[in-house]
Every structure is written in C-alpha cells, then in structure tokens.
Amino acid sequence: MLSRTADHLYWMSRYLERAESLARMIDAHQRLSLVPRPPEAVAQGWQATLVSLGAAAAFFGRHEALTARSAFDFLAFDRQHGGSIVQCLRAARENGRAVRGTITSDLWETLNATYLESVSFTPAMPESARGEFLEWVKYRAHLTRGVTSATLPRDEALHFTRIGTFIERADNTTRLLESRWRDPGGHGERLRAEASEWAVLLRAMSAFEIFRRLYRDSVTPQRVTEMLLMRDDLPQSVHHCLDELQTNLAAVANSRSDETHRRAGELHARFHFGRFEDFCAEGLPQFFDHFQARLRELGARIADDFLVPAS
Numbered sequence: 001m002l003s004r005t006a007d008h009l010y011w012m013s014r015y016l017e018r019a020e021s022l023a024r025m026i027d028a029h030q031r032l033s034l035v036p037r038p039p040e041a042v043a044q045g046w047q048a049t050l051v052s053l054g055a056a057a058a059f060f061g062r063h064e065a066l067t068a069r070s071a072f073d074f075l076a077f078d079r080q081h082g083g084s085i086v087q088c089l090r091a092a093r094e095n096g097r098a099v100r101g102t103i104t105s106d107l108w109e110t111l112n113a114t115y116l117e118s119v120s121f122t123p124a125m126p127e128s129a130r131g132e133f134l135e136w137v138k139y140r141a142h143l144t145r146g147v148t149s150a151t152l153p154r155d156e157a158l159h160f161t162r163i164g165t166f167i168e169r170a171d172n173t174t175r176l177l178e179s180r181w182r183d184p185g186g187h188g189e190r191l192r193a194e195a196s197e198w199a200v201l202l203r204a205m206s207a208f209e210i211f212r213r214l215y216r217d218s219v220t221p222q223r224v225t226e227m228l229l230m231r232d233d234l235p236q237s238v239h240h241c242l243d244e245l246q247t248n249l250a251a252v253a254n255s256r257s258d259e260t261h262r263r264a265g266e267l268h269a270r271f272h273f274g275r276f277e278d279f280c281a282e283g284l285p286q287f288f289d290h291f292q293a294r295l296r297e298l299g300a301r302i303a304d305d306f307l308v309p310a311s
Contacts, residue, residue, distance in 0.1 A: 001156045005099050007307035012095035013164035019088035020141035021172035023134045028204035030131055035196050046071040052179040073123040089118045104151040114140040159248045170241035171295050177225055178288040198224045205236050226276040242268040260301040267294055
C-alpha cells in the first residue's frame with residue numbers, strides 16, 4: 001500500500017475517533033450541569049477539560065471569559081479551531097475522499113453524509129437540541145465504524161484504519177480522565193470523592209453498566225480510573241487499545257518498523273503486567289502526561305515507518 005493512502009486511512013479514523021471523544025467529554029459536562037453546583041465549579045471543570053486537551057491557549061486567544069456556553073461552542077462548532085467536532089468530521093471526510101478508490105462506497109457515503117449533516121449544526125441551535133447533537137455525533141461514529149468493519153476486506157487498509165482508531169482512543173481516554181484528576185491550573189490532583197461526577201463520567205463513556213457489573217458498591221475515582229486504564233476486555237480502556245494497536249502494527253510490519261513495534265510492545269507490557277498502584281505512585285496527572293508523550297512519540301514513529309512523515 002502506498003504510504004499516502006495509508007496516511008489518509010490512518011488520519012480518517014483518528015479524526016472520527018477524536019470527534020466522538022470530544023462529544024463524550026462535552027456530554028459529561030452537559031450531564032453535570034443537571035447536578036446543582038456553584039458557578040465557579042462549572043467554570044473550573046471546563047477549564048480543566050481545555051487544559052487536558054491542550055486547547056486552553058487557543059480558547060482564551062478567542063474568548064475573554066470562560067462560560068459553559070462559550071466552551072461548548074468552541075469545542076463543538078468553532079470552524080476556525082481545527083480541534084472542534086465539526087472540523088474533525090470535515091477532516092475525516094476529506095481524508096476519506098482522498099482514498100475513495102480504496103474504501104468502499106458505503107463507507108464513503110457514510111462519511112460524506114455525516115459531514116454534510118454536520119454543516120447544519122451551529123452555535124445558534126437551541127439549548128434543548130445540544131444534547132441531541134452530541135448523541136448524533138456518537139451515533140455517526142458508531143455507524144461509520146460498523147460500516148468500516150462490515151465492508152472493508154481484512155487487509156492493510158483495515159489495519160491502518162484500526163491503528164488510527166486505537167491510538168486516538170487511548171490518548172483521549174487518558175485526557176478525559178486527566179480532566180477529572182487535575183485542578184484548573186493543571187497542578188495537583190482533584191481527589192473529590194463525590195460519586196456523582198465519576199458516575200457521570202462513566203455514563204458519558206457508555207461504561208456505567210459495565211462498572212456496576214464489575215463493582216457492586218460505591219463509585220470512586222480510583223475504581224473508575226483503574227477500570228478505564230487496566231481492563232483488557234473493555235473497548236474504551238487504554239489496555240484494550242494497546243492490545244489492538246500492537247496486533248495491527250504486527251500485521252503491517254515492514255523492514256523499518258521493528259523498533260516501532262518493540263516500543264508499542266513495551267508500552268503494552270506496562271499495562272498487561274503492571275499494577276494500577278504503580279501508576280498511582282508517581283501521581284496520576286504525571287502518569288497521564290508521560291503516557292501521552294509516549295503515544296506522541298509512537299505516532300511519530302508510525303508516520304516515519306509507514307505514513308507521510310510530519311514536517
């Protein structure tokens with residue numbers, strides 16, 4: 001497969017996964033808005049999310065004050081911010097358009113229809129429809145992945161698509177957790193033990209029922225974090241993402257990728273054989289920073305070995 005083709009497939013799936021992850025992050029805030037909280041706590045929560053996404057500087061470069069509405073609009077609808085949901089959907093569609101000869105017609109039509117429908121969503125939409133927009137984003141992401149799995153042959157095209165999906169999901173799962181553990185300035189841990197905030201996070205991740213099946217007592221920050229990091233049988237968990245990443249990297253291995261595969265295996269082994277208590281020992285915010293840096297390094301190596309290297 002041409003490296004340019006692999007690059008478009010990889011980024012098509014990354015942008016789609018990113019759009020869904022953003023919808024889940026915003027959905028967590030929308031659900032928390034139904035719980036009585038002081039205004040400063042609401043603003044702090046949004047700021048922590050912007051910090052974890054690396055978007056705080058971009059936001060405050062465009063907005064003087066942080067409000068729930070302005071943060072929602074920035075992360076969901078801002079067409080000048082490349083990391084917004086609508087821009088991620090556009091980027092996924094453009095990457096799919098570039099490889100129309102490789103993907104199936106069903107997949108292309110799904111990507112294209114998603115982008116065309118996204119144009120109708122704007123900050124002017126009524127407040128009552130915003131939750132429906134987030135559910136729509138999640139539904140279209142699920143639909144696109146289903147069409148991908150059902151129609152693409154089990155060859156390199158599918159492997160590069162899945163590599164992009166799972167490296168993005170691993171990164172975004174840690175960012176979603178990080179936004180709950182950091183304070184607004186990015187220093188120290190948010191050790192609040194209120195079950196409501198963490199139960200909302202589980203519902204936003206579509207993992208609440210799974211948590212209840214695994215743990216019969218109270219929802220705690222440590223249990224939620226351990227489940228979303230360490231479970232190898234949970235599709236949203238970092239451990240499962242690294243399982244998939246290692247498997248799909250092995251399927252497309254070439255003469256240049258031995259070191260990349262080794263580093264992916266080394267990162268996977270830390271979750272497969274490691275203990276959650278060891279991650280906590282260095283401090284979870286520090287662990288999240290270190291893990292995200294390792295993923296960025298791995299992504300750069302994947303680009304060098306298989307794709308179009310970043311300039």
